[in-house]
Amino acid sequence: MRSLNKILVTGGAGYIGSITTHELINAGYDVIVFDNLYQGHVEAVHPKAVFVQGDLADTAAVKALFEAHDGIDGIMHFASYTLVGESMEKPLMYLRDNLVNAANLLEAAVAHGVTRFILSSTANLFDVPPDREFGVIDEQFPINPGSPYGESKFFIERMLHWFHRIYGLKYACLRYFNACGGLPDRGEDHYPETHLIPLVLQVALGQRPHVTIFGDDYPTRDGTCVRDYIHVVDLAHAHILALEALDRLQVRHYNLGNGTGYTVREVIETARQVTGHPIPAVVGPRRPGDPAVLVASSEAIRRELGWTPQYPDLKEIIRSAWDWHRTHPHGYGTR
Numbered sequence: 001m002r003s004l005n006k007i008l009v010t011g012g013a014g015y016i017g018s019i020t021t022h023e024l025i026n027a028g029y030d031v032i033v034f035d036n037l038y039q040g041h042v043e044a045v046h047p048k049a050v051f052v053q054g055d056l057a058d059t060a061a062v063k064a065l066f067e068a069h070d071g072i073d074g075i076m077h078f079a080s081y082t083l084v085g086e087s088m089e090k091p092l093m094y095l096r097d098n099l100v101n102a103a104n105l106l107e108a109a110v111a112h113g114v115t116r117f118i119l120s121s122t123a124n125l126f127d128v129p130p131d132r133e134f135g136v137i138d139e140q141f142p143i144n145p146g147s148p149y150g151e152s153k154f155f156i157e158r159m160l161h162w163f164h165r166i167y168g169l170k171y172a173c174l175r176y177f178n179a180c181g182g183l184p185d186r187g188e189d190h191y192p193e194t195h196l197i198p199l200v201l202q203v204a205l206g207q208r209p210h211v212t213i214f215g216d217d218y219p220t221r222d223g224t225c226v227r228d229y230i231h232v233v234d235l236a237h238a239h240i241l242a243l244e245a246l247d248r249l250q251v252r253h254y255n256l257g258n259g260t261g262y263t264v265r266e267v268i269e270t271a272r273q274v275t276g277h278p279i280p281a282v283v284g285p286r287r288p289g290d291p292a293v294l295v296a297s298s299e300a301i302r303r304e305l306g307w308t309p310q311y312p313d314l315k316e317i318i319r320s321a322w323d324w325h326r327t328h329p330h331g332y333g334t335r
């Protein structure tokens, strides 16, 4: 029997957390999901996971969680506020709450002898001026968070650094680029929706008249922003690989993307091909804070853990997202 069995997933009712839970359970793990359902959906929690509804801000609830579930072998921490734009309007929700919630979790984890921790981190650690030309972003790229959201994740990365030095906690920080795609019965359901692919697919569903392209005067091949779209299942597998390698690795930071960038126009065109819908697009102003190009180098995790994206093709990614949205036009239908 392997030494790793019982995994706590915070935010396991959310988009990436629920799909990672699904993949963990497929891989034979026992999973406990802790989620306050602020953004998550109870329907997204895998039926084989133990679900505990609770808030990381509530230290008594966090303590009770660890007391009720002895012997947690590892934690995957997804639960947090996640919107860049919102963090520019409500910075303390991010700079304080994301941090305090992670501190509450870490305090209880260490007190209960948990030794492995995977953080859901972000490419928003790498802010770049909108018109600067540069190559792919690897782990050596200078950290300069682009928002209070990105800064809050960086704070947590630093907290983990000290928990490693002081308590020996082994950890990996996974900095995702643009997570997208879905499984047949689990996918993106955010309210309000702000991400490009679900918005485009909502147009195809007739729920929006058009999609707005945020700026077409960037120094890119068609003037629209380039992003690195990575399938959520590939992200989930990276979490599991990192967790299983932590005893050997101790501490790692990995950038996670396909290493290929697509423009906003290319995403819309691909969605037209997948859905057969004309998907009208209108050009609007730039969205403040959007860099022209964000593409990951994931060489480190490929080399060290043998991670290989199974869905590198944008069409396949959008098809999987479309399968989810088409069959769940109102998401989990709980709002």
Ligand code: UDP
Residues within 6 Å of the ligand: 177, 178, 194, 195, 196, 197, 199, 211, 212, 213, 214, 215, 225, 226, 227, 264, 287, 290
């Ligand atoms: N975008 C857009 N219209 C929208 C939403 C997004 O043109 O309605 C663009 C956005 O400017 C960015 C890309 O699509 O270049 C991906 O944005 P998203 O919000 O999905 O992810 P982000 O890159 O902000 O993490």
